[in-house]
Amino acid sequence: MADPDDAFRQHGWPGLRARLFHLYFALTRPMTLGTRGLIHDTASNSVFLIRHTYVPGWQLPGGGVEAGETMAEALTRELAEEGNIALTAPPVLKSMHFNRRASRRDHVGFYLIEQFSQTAPKLPDHEIAEAGFFPLDRLPQGTTPATLRRIGEVFRDEPASPYW
Template sequence: MNRQADPEEAFRQAGWPGFRARLFHLYFLLRRPMTLGVRGLVYNRASNSVFLIRHTYVPGWHLPGGGVEVSETLEQALVRELAEEGNIALTTPPVLKSMHFNRRSSKRDHVGLYLIEAFSQTAPKLPDHEIAEAGFFPLDHLPQETTPATLRRIAEIFGGERISPYW
């Protein structure tokens, strides 16, 4: 039986890091049966680049973002996550571009994708316990380890690809 390769398979971790990531998602599933997250596509028009992060606990380069906490709006969560993961502050409201069902995380996870074109970065993001690396990358020279979902979101926004309902 031939099994077709899953492009997301390469971004799953085995061993302790993978177990830790699954525990993290289980914790949020138990705490919040329906999970809601945000991701920000931070675009620097002058350099034609996007801001990406690499976590310490999952492989690949991702758009910054995370879970919406109790009593937070999507936009409040985005502002908090951008500050935490990139030292990025919005200078105008972000634009909600799409909503996606993230069936890889759980049967109840949804992610809102925002486009951010007006922002300031107070300082480059230095590594910490959550973020291993972060930076701006030209659209035509993204890191090889950029996740398939991140590449899809970039193609939808900048390449005119049809917006998928799935993350």
């Protein structure tokens, strides 16, 4: 049976770049920890997704927790960087996941955010190719399997997987 995540692996220079980037973090951190946020606009029943310049697929915004930073601080920073989104209430930690696709030591804290503001639409830059809100019943083609699993866990009460 084909691995559903295989279609989202980068090849060539972008894939090498992504692997080198992760290797740098693996060498500089004994364990990697990240955050991802499911930003839900309850008024339009839509979610905010991003598409990076260096990995394929639409996914939830987030990133690595830096030294001296809490998970909530990292999430706040990443949402501002990747979506011009500011939290107006504390995010809700929904689950923790082992990201075995990234390495044998990567974990991701998954948060639900329903109280936020967006200061301006996110314009493309060196990291984010595209970003925007999408209705739950019309997610963009190429939404990553992990993103679809997290959406299912929140909105369809599917059991939370221990894996990202």
